[in-house]
Amino acid sequence: MFASVRSATLLGVRGSRVDVEVHAGIGLPGFTVVGQPDEVCRESRDRVRAALLSCGLPWPTRRVTVNLAPTGDRKSGACLDLAIAIGLLAAQEVVAIDALANFAFVAELGLDGSLRPVRGATPLVLALTDRMAVVAPENLAEASAATPAQVYSAKNLRDVVECLSRRADWQCSKSFDLNSGESTSLNRDVGADATALNSRDLADVQGQPVARRALEIAAAGAHHLLLVGPPGAGKTMLAERLVGLLPPLTDDEAISTTMVHSSVQLESPNAGLIRRAPYRAPHHSSSMVSMVGGGTALMRPGEISLASNGVLFLDELGEFAPSVLDALRQPLEQGIVRLARARTSVVMPAKFLLVAATNPCPCGEGTPGVCTCDDAARARYLRRFSGPLLDRFDLRVAVSRPNTNELLSPERGESTSEVAKRVANARQIAFARFKCANSALTREQLDAVAPLSKKAEQRLRRELEAGHLTGRGYHRVRRVARTVADLNGAPEVVDDAHLNLALMMRVDLASGLRSRELVF
Amino acid sequence: MSSILSNEQLAAASLSALPKIGPKRLTTILKYHDPQTAWAVVQGRAKPHVVVAALMQENGLGQMWRANATLSLQQQILGRCKKASIHVALISEENYPRCLKNDISPPAVLFYQGDLQALATRRVGMIGTRSATASGRYMTSHLAFELAMNGVCVISGLARGIDAWAHHGVLRAREKKSASAIAAAPVGVVASGLDYVYPKEHADLWRNVAQAGALVSESPPGAPPEAFRFPLRNRILAALSEVLVVVESKDRGGSMITVDEAQKRDITVLAVPGSPRNIASAGTNMLVQQGCLPVVNVDDILVALGLDNRRANDNSFDPRPRLAESDAHVVAMMVGAPFTLDEFVMRTGVPLLEAAICLGRLEALGWVINNSGWWEVIEFGQRYS
Structure with missing residues (x-):
């Protein structure tokens, strides 16, 4: 007998449909899975067998072949367990084949027949929108986060059979509507310490007027930010507070971010659509694959995809492997990462705001006269950052340690909510122009929307003539200046003040090493 | 042979x-x-x-x-x-520097490149920290420039920081004056063998100093820059100087060893005072406290040598335009130690956008300089007030 059951497996951050075909025919009793299953997938035989027997369901004593179509793609993970079990039951006519036509199954089986949650419920179910998807109860919220269709669930294999035979009712998700107020109840933050992150307010930052403004500009114009300062200056503290300034994710962003996060399964059972910008801070020992994504069969998304639509914070930038840092360059330009392996290639989102922190020199102090590093040591240290990477930071800001007075001052700075208002306002102005953040403006667009005042033009000319700015730097400065002007309520012309601030937030790390023409 | x-x-x-x-x-x-x-x-x-x-x-x-x-x-x-065309001068020989011959512990064998005649004039040693601030570097090369222009030989250790900038100043003076009269030649006293350039990035500077003046060492050719050689080098440097000028120095370190050697030999030590906020000036301020005469401009050194200072004044002219009152006020507030934009905003109370304009303007006029995110006021004389 033959049955075909719809399911899906995960590839990168997307689900791809799989038809599980089960044939039980004459021959010596046996069980083979074909169609490029991976190790976990092949082991499903034992899980399915135990699950069926635990639930008092029959195991066929015939020659069984399970084919996973399309056979060309590699299947991985245990998400096909339930589909195989249902296929076996249909092939034995325990379940009516007709009853399966509208269903799809995505769940792992326990030996006791219970349905277990799987990684990537959101993208898997999103690939099955034309069917009624059945998932484990723990996956229900996550699975229904982004799909417009209803998602069904049951506790164990026995219940699934009952429901399919209409002798019992499915457990259903609430119907999902992006625009309804109801979906907000599913909104959530990302990561285990999400609540801790929420409570981090910009008002906690004492002093640091420049770094504060840099955060505001970075959030408003989506400019990548490099914080340079001695240990204890509060670089990490500042970076953590940047996410709070970003506006909530739009629908498209929310779905894409939820899919990425779902596919690495970081979620709790009551997960919903991610509405807040994610914040990721990988350690500097992170490998290339963990950062950009990859793996042999299953193409797992890396940190840059997990940070997509949010903030990727790289603390101690100089300690990261140079190859890892340079691998960030292409995603930074394109907003996606395209990974190719011998068997597969996937595209994953990587539209993140990069914030990095570094010490100015090996001893960490940086302040001339206090720093104990000689020029050679400093030059060696700076050589860890490739020029092209440094060039991608529109904002490079020196952060100094707050002094005693600031630390002890009872005065609180502006709070996150106040600054976020200005950021939202500036973003609105920017998006009203070209539907993109200021950092993504092309040269032609820049000429159209960021005309320079006479004084500002003179200033830029001077910088260019002195050789402090390259052609590319010139455009980057203008983009930042555009954002500064937006924040300061000057949506038309970019003024001298805006430009000066943009220039000052572009610290040239190596300038202290160059001997300059002396002034006498 | x-x-x-x-x-x-x-x-x-x-x-x-x-x-x-x-x-x-x-x-x-x-x-x-x-x-x-x-x-x-x-x-x-x-x-x-x-x-x-x-x-x-x-x-x-x-x-x-x-x-x-x-x-x-x-x-x-x-x-x-x-x-490497290294010559040798023995203490018994005629070309051995006379100023060393009568020293309390003269090197018996002296290796040199270039011409020891460079020492046959008035001599000033210039020393200081290896990690100097921008104004320290400017002050050093400015003083060295002026001294060379006045025919005074500047002796230094060719180390990183102040030492190197002293010779940059001298070489600049030689470049400028080559048409009419020749400025005094530089003399470098190094610790390693003369064919062992240390630090490596000073290879050009070594060559230029040897060409323009002389490079002197007690160590045989090929000797690496071992730690014990540096105090010995400092003793020669002190012995060769008539006046020793410390530009920027922390309260301990090589410069202070040289100062001790100079004091043993009864050589006048002058110090360039700095802001009490500036850690790089801790040593020089301490010297001033202990009674060393402060150096404010090149005249002070020339006077210590007993020289006429009238010609020096012609060159000690600050060509920068005078500042508006508000800018002068800001400069007066920030002068001394290096500062970040943060500190500038906090100390002056100027709003960030205006601070950016103000610093941009001062930088264009040559009153401040930005090094890797740290700003510094560059001062000569008291023109900013």
């Missing part, structure tokens, strides 16, 4: 290349033997003087020297000297 070194010089040079032969032991040996005999003595071919014999008894020095005093060592020294 060769054109570059006489037999005597070669023997003395080879002696100085023996292991564990410091300036003291070398001086003792050369006091009782002439160089060629001394070489034969360490080789065991001649009978040592009683004192030298006693010296060679210590810790098996004699055996060690005998094992090392080979013909190949001699040829190696000769080869290195030829290759």
Whole structure:
């Protein structure tokens, strides 16, 4: 007998449909899975067998072949367990084949027949929108986060059979509507310490007027930010507070971010659509694959995809492997990462705001006269950052340690909510122009929307003539200046003040090493 | 035997290349033997003087020297000297610098590149920290420039930081003056062998100093910059100077060793005072506290040398435009130690956007300079008020 059951497996951050075909025919009793299953997938035989027997369901004593179509793609993970079990039951006519036509199954089986949650419920179910998807109860919220269709669930294999035979009712998700107020109840933050992150307010930052403004500009114009300062200056503290300034994710962003996060399964059972910008801070020992994504069969998304639509914070930038840092360059330009392996290639989102922190020199102090590093040591240290990477930071800001007075001052700075208002306002102005953040403006667009005042033009000319700015730097400065002007309520012309601030937030790390023409 | 070194010089040079032969032991040996005999003595071919014999008894020095005093060592020294055109001056010889000859512990053998005639004028040593602030560097090269223009030889250690900038200033003066009269030549006193450039990035500077003036070392060619050589170098530097100027120095370190050596020799030490906020000036401020005369401009050094300072005044002119009152106020507030934009905003109370304009303007006028995110006010004289 033959049955075909719809399911899906995960590839990168997307689900791809799989038809599980089960044939039980004459021959010596046996069980083979074909169609490029991976190790976990092949082991499903034992899980399915135990699950069926635990639930008092029959195991066929015939020659069984399970084919996973399309056979060309590699299947991985245990998400096909339930589909195989249902296929076996249909092939034995325990379940009516007709009853399966509208269903799809995505769940792992326990030996006791219970349905277990799987990684990537959101993208898997999103690939099955034309069917009624059945998932484990723990996956229900996550699975229904982004799909417009209803998602069904049951506790164990026995219940699934009952429901399919209409002798019992499915457990259903609430119907999902992006625009309804109801979906907000599913909104959530990302990561285990999400609540801790929420409570981090910009008002906690004492002093640091420049770094504060840099955060505001970075959030408003989506400019990548490099914080340079001695240990204890509060670089990490500042970076953590940047996410709070970003506006909530739009629908498209929310779905894409939820899919990425779902596919690495970081979620709790009551997960919903991610509405807040994610914040990721990988350690500097992170490998290339963990950062950009990859793996042999299953193409797992890396940190840059997990940070997509949010903030990727790289603390101690100089300690990261140079190859890892340079691998960030292409995603930074394109907003996606395209990974190719011998068997597969996937595209994953990587539209993140990069914030990095570094010490100015090996001893960490940086302040001339206090720093104990000689020029050679400093030059060696700076050589860890490739020029092209440094060039991608529109904002490079020196952060100094707050002094005693600031630390002890009872005065609180502006709070996150106040600054976020200005950021939202500036973003609105920017998006009203070209539907993109200021950092993504092309040269032609820049000429159209960021005309320079006479004084500002003179200033830029001077910088260019002195050789402090390259052609590319010139455009980057203008983009930042555009954002500064937006924040300061000057949506038309970019003024001298805006430009000066943009220039000052572009610290040239190596300038202290160059001997300059002396002034006498 | 060769054109570059006489037999005597070669023997003395080879002696100085023996292991564990410091300036003291070398001086003792050369006091009782002439160089060629001394070489034969360490080789065991001649009978040592009683004192030298006693010296060679210590810790098996004699055996060690005998094992090392080979013909190949001699040829190696000769080869290195030829290759890098290194000359030797023995204390007994005519071309040995007169100012060293009467010193309390003169080096018995002196290696040099260039021309020792550079020392035949008034001499000022300039020393300081290796990690200098921008204004320290400017002050150094400015003073060195002015001194060279006034015909005073500037002696320095060619280390990183202040030392190097002193010679940058001198070389600049030579460039500027080459048409009419020649500015005084620079002299570098280094710790390693003359063909062992340290720090490496100063290779050009070494060459230029050797070409324009002289490069002096007590260490034989090929000697690496070992730690013990630096205090010895500092002693020569102090001995060669008539006046020693400390530009920026922390309260401990190599500069302070040189100052001690100078004080032992009764050489005038001058210090450039800095802001109490500036850690790089802690040492010089301490010296001023202890009674060293402060250096505000080049006149102070010229006066210490007993020279006419009228010509110097022509050059001590600050060409920068005068500042508006508000800018002058800001500059007066920030002068002293390096500061970040943060500190500027906080100390002056100027809003960030205006601060950006203000610093941009001051930078264009040459009043402040930005190094890797740290700003500094560049001051000469008191023109900012």
